[in-house]
Amino acid sequence: MRAPSGPEVAVGEVLLSVENVSLSFGGVKAVSDVSFDIRKGEIRAIIGPNGAGKTSMLNIINGFYHPQQGRITFKGQTRSEMKPHEAAYGGIARTFQNVALFRGMTVLDNIMAGRSLKMSAGFVWQLLRFGPAMREEVEHRLRAEEIIDFLKIQEIRRVPVGRLPYGLQKRVELGRALAMEPDLLLLDEPMAGMNIEEKEDMSRFILDVNDHYGTTIALIEHDMGVVMDLSDRVVVLDHGVKIADSTPGDVRKDQAVIDAYLGVAH
Amino acid sequence: MHLLYQIFIDPFVQMGSAPDLLAQTLWEGLVAGVLYSLIALGFVLIFKASGVFNFAQGIMVVFAALTLVGLYAHGVPAFLALGLTIAVMLALAITIERFVLRPLVNQAEIILFMATFGLTYILIGAGELIFGGDPKVMISDQLLLPNGAYRIQMLGGFVQMQKIDIAAAIIASLMVVGLGVFFQKTRIGRALRAVADSHRAALSVGISLEYIWVVVWFAAGVVALATGIMWGARSNVSFALEIISLKALPVLILGGFTSIPGAIIGGIIIGIGEKLGEFYWGPLFGSGIEEWFAYVIALIFLLFRPQGLFGERIIERI
Numbered sequence: 049m050r051a052p053s054g055p056e057v058a059v060g061e062v063l064l065s066v067e068n069v070s071l072s073f074g075g076v077k078a079v080s081d082v083s084f085d086i087r088k089g090e091i092r093a094i095i096g097p098n099g100a101g102k103t104s105m106l107n108i109i110n111g112f113y114h115p116q117q118g119r120i121t122f123k124g125q126t127r128s129e130m131k132p133h134e135a136a137y138g139g140i141a142r143t144f145q146n147v148a149l150f151r152g153m154t155v156l157d158n159i160m161a162g163r164s165l166k167m168s169a170g171f172v173w174q175l176l177r178f179g180p181a182m183r184e185e186v187e188h189r190l191r192a193e194e195i196i197d198f199l200k201i202q203e204i205r206r207v208p209v210g211r212l213p214y215g216l217q218k219r220v221e222l223g224r225a226l227a228m229e230p231d232l233l234l235l236d237e238p239m240a241g242m243n244i245e246e247k248e249d250m251s252r253f254i255l256d257v258n259d260h261y262g263t264t265i266a267l268i269e270h271d272m273g274v275v276m277d278l279s280d281r282v283v284v285l286d287h288g289v290k291i292a293d294s295t296p297g298d299v300r301k302d303q304a305v306i307d308a309y310l311g312v313a314h
Numbered sequence: 315m316h317l318l319y320q321i322f323i324d325p326f327v328q329m330g331s332a333p334d335l336l337a338q339t340l341w342e343g344l345v346a347g348v349l350y351s352l353i354a355l356g357f358v359l360i361f362k363a364s365g366v367f368n369f370a371q372g373i374m375v376v377f378a379a380l381t382l383v384g385l386y387a388h389g390v391p392a393f394l395a396l397g398l399t400i401a402v403m404l405a406l407a408i409t410i411e412r413f414v415l416r417p418l419v420n421q422a423e424i425i426l427f428m429a430t431f432g433l434t435y436i437l438i439g440a441g442e443l444i445f446g447g448d449p450k451v452m453i454s455d456q457l458l459l460p461n462g463a464y465r466i467q468m469l470g471g472f473v474q475m476q477k478i479d480i481a482a483a484i485i486a487s488l489m490v491v492g493l494g495v496f497f498q499k500t501r502i503g504r505a506l507r508a509v510a511d512s513h514r515a516a517l518s519v520g521i522s523l524e525y526i527w528v529v530v531w532f533a534a535g536v537v538a539l540a541t542g543i544m545w546g547a548r549s550n551v552s553f554a555l556e557i558i559s560l561k562a563l564p565v566l567i568l569g570g571f572t573s574i575p576g577a578i579i580g581g582i583i584i585g586i587g588e589k590l591g592e593f594y595w596g597p598l599f600g601s602g603i604e605e606w607f608a609y610v611i612a613l614i615f616l617l618f619r620p621q622g623l624f625g626e627r628i629i630e631r632i
Contacts, residue, residue: 136520148515150508161508165520
């Protein structure tokens, strides 16, 4: 059940493009006719007021929602529908707005779960914990430990994540997504509910991920300061419609964006 | 006064005065309990991974046992029949996933629960159609299961242990250990626990729900087959066996719906409680107490631990 991982995309080239995508639930239009692209190696922010369709957009990209119209091209392959686990195999990882971790499992197990798609030892070997399955466990355990070191969560690796404070849970969730070694990392409000110190830590991790691993990142964020600091380009949605798409500096001066945020009557 | 004496004093005096009878009762309770545990285990597996309370678990026990006996009756050698029955349980799991679970994904739990009712009647119908409704004898000799009994001298008397009961206890323990290792230590086991915790998150890391559902229903099918063989060897294989699945309910209430150790300990408590109740308190109620005593035990537990012995604590953040 392995989706082809597709051709390599050079830095600066378009990694993912969304063309004329529309999605509605019953009569409610969540996203209408939105197009934008994400280039390899950049940090792309998706911003907008509440209900603008940002999370819907992420859900479309990783296959949770299937748009009624439009095309999505990822690594040169166009598709209109993709299942979430196919998106994951294709190289798209994500985190969630309100943290979706495996709460009963330890930090280490959560991160190892992120590596499960890289593991392939047969069922019988796994049961015996022998031969290829054992080699594989050890090898992937090493990668998991690297990520744990990277995110500085060594002390809590054996703790069930349900017991961790919210800020750390968000960090573990980032770790699980990183364990998938994604080409495209989708972060849905990675700093929601954090205090300033936690936000600074998370910002640094995001920049480091982008820098060290060269991972392309698309993030949704409400804190405009954070968006300005982190992102290379920003796309702004309002009521499901794209109203701006430019650099952070330009977007901040854009009259339509200011109106959307301050609530000018349309 | 006399009644209170009969309830609270007399049974314990009897236990003390004839320890060999007590040991015999405990052993029988343990064996019944192990079999209840196996049935409850089938429920727990499916409930953990898909949140579905599978009412059809009882009929799956009957269906698996009937398939095994039916194949043997048609001239298939016993162990080949066993292998084929396992294959049938796999086919059943795939069919259920494809035609019951997948179309109903994201529906309310009660709808999935009702769907398993439907499944129960389909399996009863199919079973009667293919194999006929009359009780059948389990092919325990052909499967090299022992018969006869050990009489062990202890505590000033004799305790009789059926060999098949000993085999049942051993096989059940092995299955439980095997499932435990599988859940805790393998990649698929980790994926199963992941799905149990959060469907969304599991999907996002590339775990296919369809695949996991097939795995758990298949595992539950194999557990059902083991239960069917053991139970069938003690009495015989008939649709009456389906009723024992209702005995799994108090076990689950006791042990918690999501806990494998809970299913096992719960099963043993219910089994032993039932046999002790039957033997020492039964005469007071004119016997037949076995039918309902398990529910009373479960009810008493519910009063004190609504989440079960090992169930996940219900923590509500306000």
